[in-house]
Amino acid sequence: MPIQQNVDLAAFNTFGVHCNARYLAEINSLQDLESALGFAQDEAIPIQLLGGxxxxxFSQDYPGLILHMKMRGIECLNEPGRVKVAAGENWHKFVMYCLNKELYGIENLALIPGTAGAAPIQNIGAYGVELEDFFGELEVYDMASGQRRIMDKADCQFGYRDSVFKQELHNRIVVLSLTLQLSPIPAPCVEYPALAKELKTVEPTPQDVFDVVCHIRQSKLPDPTKLANAGSFFKNPVVSEEKYAALLSDHGNVPRFPTFDEGLVKIPAAWLLEILGWKGERQGPVGVHDLQPLVIVNYGGASGADILNLAEDMSASVLEKFAIVLQTEVRII
Ligand SMILES: Cc1cc2nc3c(=O)[nH]c(=O)nc-3n(C[C@H](O)[C@H](O)[C@H](O)COP(=O)(O)OP(=O)(O)OC[C@H]3O[C@@H](n4cnc5c(N)ncnc54)[C@H](O)[C@@H]3O)c2cc1C
Structure with missing residues (x-):
């Protein structure tokens, strides 16, 4: 497995940020992974996993080895609805594969960019469905022990755009493959208001859901191949009922998402940012998308620091006006 030296990462991140990685290795197999990890150990350099x-x-040059996950393969297992996908497969293509095989459930997660292996890292979610709803198990490589093992749903500690891989096991686990438990019987999840509004039929099929999700996403979100971005930059903040009541009395009709844990309220970060006038704002080569204030875009030539500066200004204004700390959804490296 060749290890490339001094690689420009612009083509390896959807923000299109130019920065230099000291080394990069394409990981097509377990053997590639083990030899790349051996190299990093010999050189005493850090490693960073990367999918799509x-x-x-990337806020600065990376001084270690990037492991670009490229492992391929999709397999329908013997149990009904059970399907296994290798970490490097494209997520959206996998969603289409499942739909074609009449395996249902993840059609709401259509068009989310990136790889299958990264999907559990932040428990991807959209239009009323999260990965954890259809999770079976993960096959992982534990870099601390050098062992392969299986992790079940409880092991992964999934939360809202969160998992154990962003917490205690941060940078310790390589996802090799993901197994989902899908339904051979159509059971579309159509409660999410924006989805329900667009579905024109009384009894929508999974294909209808897939089509409408793709349509909504294409009309609302910038395609990163045309306008560089990394989707929602911030997570929606979760506040106590008391805090929410205070926001209502100070700012009037603050929206909330329909359900969440008892005593806690999830507020759309996009609403907070829109009230503050961030939609369409520009700072040199970076800006906030015209239709979706959660999305920061690189109009061309922005550095990681430019993007970070804008993000910091946005979160500082939310803190000042609403006394809410925004957390980033995007992983800053
Ligand atoms: C236009 C746009 C829309 C988006 N919409 C959504 C959305 O609706 N919902 C949503 O949840 N997300 C959304 N995202 C975010 C993103 O697509 C997902 O988080 C996706 O799962 C990231 O996949 P990736 O392969 O690109 O991961 P990367 O960005 O390459 O990596 C993300 C993290 O996962 C780690 N990682 C990657 N591969 C592995 C592996 N095999 N093993 C262990 N760790 C790994 C990396 O180290 C990093 O910490 C959107 C992004 C864009 C650009």
Whole structure:
């Protein structure tokens, strides 16, 4: 497995940020992974896993080895609805594969960029469905022990755009493959208001859901191949009921998402940012998308620092006006 030296990462992150990685290795097999890890150990350099680069921001040059996950393969297992996908497969293509095989459930997660292996890292979610709803198990490589093992749903500690891989096991686990438990019987999830509004039929099929999700996403979100971005930069903040009541009395009709844990309220970060006038704002080569204030875009030539500066200004204004700390959804490297 060749290890490339001094690689420009612009083509490896959807923000299109130019920065230099000291080394980069394409990981097509377990053997590639083990030899790349051996190299990093010999050189005493850090490692960074990378899939499609659609949820990361390189804020500076990377001094270690990037492991670009390229492992391929999709397999329908013997149990009904059970399907296994290798970490390097494209997520959206996998969603289409499942739909074609009449395996249902993840059609709401259509068009999310990136790889299958990264999907559990932040428990991807959209239009009323999260990965954890259809999770079976993960096959992982534990870099601390050098062992392969299986992790079940409880092991992964999934939360809202969160998992154990962003917490205690941060940078310790390589996802090799993901197994989902899908339904051979159509059971579309159509409660999400924006989805329900667009579905024109009384009894929509999974294909209808897939089509409408793709349509909504294409009309609302910038395609990173045309306008560089990494999707939502911030997570929606979760506040106590008391805090929410205070926001209502100070700012009037603050929207909330329909359900969440008892005593807690999830507020759309996009609403907070829109009230503050961030939609369409520009700072040199970076800006906030015209239709979606959660999305920061690189109009061309922006550095990671430019993007970070804008993000910091946005979160500082939310803190000042609403006394809410925004957390980033994008992983800053
Ligand atoms: C236009 C746009 C829309 C988006 N919409 C959504 C959305 O609706 N919902 C949503 O949840 N996300 C969304 N995202 C974010 C992103 O697509 C997802 O988080 C996706 O799962 C990231 O996949 P990736 O392969 O690009 O991961 P990367 O950005 O390459 O990596 C993300 C993290 O996962 C780690 N990682 C990657 N591969 C592995 C592996 N095999 N093993 C262990 N760790 C690994 C990386 O180290 C990094 O910490 C959107 C992004 C864009 C650009």
């Amino acid at each position: 680069g659609s949820n990361v921001l």
